[in-house]
Amino acid sequence: MNARNFISIFLLLSTMVCFSQKESIFIKGKVFDKETKQVLKNISVRINNSTLATETDNKGVFEFFIPKIKHASLIFSSVGYKKEVRELDIETSDDTIKLSVSLKKDIIDLIGVEISAKHKPDTVFGSQRFSILDFDFYEDKYFLLTEDKKTNIHSIKLTDETQTVLHSLTIPEDAGKVKELYRDFMGYTNVMAEKKIYRILVRNDKLVLASLPVEDYNALVKPVIDTINSQLLFSNFSKDYPLFNYFSYNYSDSTKKEIHTIEDEELMHAYRFEYYSLKPKDKLLARNVAQEYGVDKHIAAAMISGFTQSMYYTPLFAPLYIVSDTICVFDHYKNSLFHYDKNGNKLDSVNINYHHPKNWKEWKNKMVKDLTEDKIYAVYDNSGHRYIKNINSKTGKDEGKYSIIHYSADKIRIRDGYIYYVYRPFQSLQEKYLYKEKIVLAK
Numbered sequence: 001m002n003a004r005n006f007i008s009i010f011l012l013l014s015t016m017v018c019f020s021q022k023e024s025i026f027i028k029g030k031v032f033d034k035e036t037k038q039v040l041k042n043i044s045v046r047i048n049n050s051t052l053a054t055e056t057d058n059k060g061v062f063e064f065f066i067p068k069i070k071h072a073s074l075i076f077s078s079v080g081y082k083k084e085v086r087e088l089d090i091e092t093s094d095d096t097i098k099l100s101v102s103l104k105k106d107i108i109d110l111i112g113v114e115i116s117a118k119h120k121p122d123t124v125f126g127s128q129r130f131s132i133l134d135f136d137f138y139e140d141k142y143f144l145l146t147e148d149k150k151t152n153i154h155s156i157k158l159t160d161e162t163q164t165v166l167h168s169l170t171i172p173e174d175a176g177k178v179k180e181l182y183r184d185f186m187g188y189t190n191v192m193a194e195k196k197i198y199r200i201l202v203r204n205d206k207l208v209l210a211s212l213p214v215e216d217y218n219a220l221v222k223p224v225i226d227t228i229n230s231q232l233l234f235s236n237f238s239k240d241y242p243l244f245n246y247f248s249y250n251y252s253d254s255t256k257k258e259i260h261t262i263e264d265e266e267l268m269h270a271y272r273f274e275y276y277s278l279k280p281k282d283k284l285l286a287r288n289v290a291q292e293y294g295v296d297k298h299i300a301a302a303m304i305s306g307f308t309q310s311m312y313y314t315p316l317f318a319p320l321y322i323v324s325d326t327i328c329v330f331d332h333y334k335n336s337l338f339h340y341d342k343n344g345n346k347l348d349s350v351n352i353n354y355h356h357p358k359n360w361k362e363w364k365n366k367m368v369k370d371l372t373e374d375k376i377y378a379v380y381d382n383s384g385h386r387y388i389k390n391i392n393s394k395t396g397k398d399e400g401k402y403s404i405i406h407y408s409a410d411k412i413r414i415r416d417g418y419i420y421y422v423y424r425p426f427q428s429l430q431e432k433y434l435y436k437e438k439i440v441l442a443k
Contacts, residue, residue: 024065025095026095026097027065027096028062028096028098030061031056031101031103034103035104039061040103041056041057041058041060042056044075045075046075048072048085071089073086073202073203074088076103078103081104081105081106082106084102084103087204120405122435123433124420125433126163130147132144132434133178133411133422134411135413138189140161141159142158142434143189143200144159156200156209158202167207168207175193175196176193178191178192182222185226196211197213197217198212231342232248234247234249237316241308242313244262246260259327259340262333264316264333270307271302271313274307275298278304282305283301285304317332327341327344328393330391332355335351335352336352336396337349337393350395352391354389357380362380369414371413371416375390376390377389377391386404386408386409387402399441401442402440402441407423408426409421414439418439419437
């Protein structure tokens with residue numbers, strides 16, 4: 001997609017993100033310690049499945065505007081206190097809601113802790129009635145995408161730490177082939193299927209699947225990577241083209257800025273050469289297609305020749321992450337990690353080489369960011385034995401390696417210093433379970 005097309009797209013998208021005070025409601029309140037009645041400062045207050053958040057001040061007071069929706073879940077959390085969830089039913093006539101919230105201290109019981117030199121994976125959830133195809137986190141619970149072993153019916157389940165299924169919903173058959181769970185930049189988890197996209201909503205531990213328009217979602221939401229400083233960060237990435245750009249769109253003043261260009265120059269040369277290897281009639285077809293769709297003839301030629309489906313073509317992989325208000329672009333084609341400030345201005349760059357391991361086949365063009373800690377990991381595979389390396393987001397250096405215990409771990413995600421994954425033992429009757437391991441780095 002041409003970058004200019006994103007201007008109109010994000011003018012529409014900004015209406016989803018920005019809202020006037022007439023379309024919002026003012027939430028204010030105070031947070032106390034339940035036992036001592038003392039006010040609590042620096043308590044995180046956020047809208048569940050949203051980027052909207054604030055924290056309490058020195059007097060325990062918080063206040064912010066949120067969109068005027070029918071229902072919202074406010075989550076209060078802090079180290080040393082148990083998480084508190086307040087469900088709000090918002091009336092049309094409401095313009096202000098006042099809350100008083102008390103938090104209980106979280107006492108950690110260390111009795112019975114076993115210390116072992118050799119740790120083993122913990123089973124987060126497992127059942128012989130269904131396989132876990134994918135998963136995501138929801139507060140201190142989990143979304144599971146499952147398939148029934150007898151009926152092949154796909155479902156979404158909400159489970160907790162005790163491996164209890166709190167609620168389950170069957171995914172409609174007209175959705176087509178179910179692919180995966182996808183968390184978008186707004187924090188929502190979505191079921192991605194061949195013909196449908198469903199947003200997973202939770203109210204009082206009950207699941208709701210809200211159908212989303214597929215074309216609009218793919219055009220308006222999926223290109224957006226994250227938000228920072230009133231800006232949406234997005235790209236015009238296409239898996240069938242060896243060049244793309246990262247942009248920022250400021251939804252407060254509707255300005256767009258190009259941040260960084262990713263290009264595999266060697267692959268681009270081969271890509272463009274496809275036009276010259278075509279027969280005359282195919283060259284004519286490429287020119288006609290290019291004229292009709294307003295693209296370069298070399299792009300049309302590569303599509304016609306099937307080059308992007310060949311063994312000689314690999315889609316680009318150069319992820320962008322936000323770490324402590326710094327935009328980090330891991331440009332594997334310039335062998336550099338670029339740093340930009342929150343306004344998209346370049347700060348510096350450092351060399352990287354973790355993507356060139358001694359055995360080049362082990363690098364899998366995959367990186368994962370810890371969802372709660374500002375740590376980034378590169379993922380490798382040695383004949384099915386997967387391992388990760390912690391990559392310092394400032395220096396680009398490898399700070400240690402951790403090998404996953406189970407063979408062929410799949411759907412890897414990281415949170416709170418634990419690596420989560422789906423796994424079924426080879427040649428076993430066991431279904432796919434969800435496991436986690438504590439990451440202990442070794443040099």
